Amino acid sequence: MNRFCKKLQLFNTKYANPHGLMNKVNKSTTNDQARLSAIAMEDKLFREVVGCKKYSCSIISKSGNQKTMNWVNTNKLLKMKECLGIKTGFTSSAGPCLSSYFNLIDK
Numbered sequence: 001m002n003r004f005c006k007k008l009q010l011f012n013t014k015y016a017n018p019h020g021l022m023n024k025v026n027k028s029t030t031n032d033q034a035r036l037s038a039i040a041m042e043d044k045l046f047r048e049v050v051g052c053k054k055y056s057c058s059i060i061s062k063s064g065n066q067k068t069m070n071w072v073n074t075n076k077l078l079k080m081k082e083c084l085g086i087k088t089g090f091t092s093s094a095g096p097c098l099s100s101y102f103n104l105i106d107k
Helices: 002-007 030-040 044-050
Strands: 054-060 066-072 083-091 095-102
Touching: 030 095, 044 083
Parallel strands: none
Antiparallel strands: 054 066, 083 095
């Protein structure tokens, strides 16, 4: 993950785990997160998922058990047609977080 961050020129980001949550070693900047958000929005499936108010998918474990996961996007900005999504969040170390992507060109 950290090598990939360097490829993306996210020089102020370091991960200690694959999901980036709940580890004091995980560090980033708003600039790196904005860059990561813009890069991620280039992916069609990512745009589709983060632009949804609700999303469900099935996960199959190594043992073959299937489980349905449901997420609700708490990004209230999705009510605006210009907001294409991404996410809100909260961690005890970072506090409240928001990453949003807007299309202001097609007004």
